[in-house]
Amino acid sequence: DFSGKTMIPFVTSGGSGFSGIIRAIEDAEPDAIVLEGLSIYDDHSPRAEGEVADWLTQLGLAGS
Numbered sequence: 001d002f003s004g005k006t007m008i009p010f011v012t013s014g015g016s017g018f019s020g021i022i023r024a025i026e027d028a029e030p031d032a033i034v035l036e037g038l039s040i041y042d043d044h045s046p047r048a049e050g051e052v053a054d055w056l057t058q059l060g061l062a063g064s
Contacts, residue, residue, distance in 0.1 A: 001029075002029040002031075002032040003029070003031035003032060004031060004033075005029075005032050005033070006032070006035060007029070007032050007033065007035070008034075008035045008036075008059065008061075009021065009022060009034065009037035010037055010039070011038075011040070012039075012040050012041070012045045013039055013040070013041055013042060014042050015041065017039040018037060018039055022034065022037060035059055036055075036059065038051070038052065038055045040052075
């Protein structure tokens, strides 16, 4: 039970991205807060540090 909890989904993927998982999370946990997720394709993951930092900053979870 994640009622009242904040969920921040992220995934590395070979091409399918979230593939409907955000909707599944929202359906399974309707009382949770689901923030904007981040999907990084696997071939970008070694260079994703800046993208992750930007995403966390946009969410207000990291300094700029």
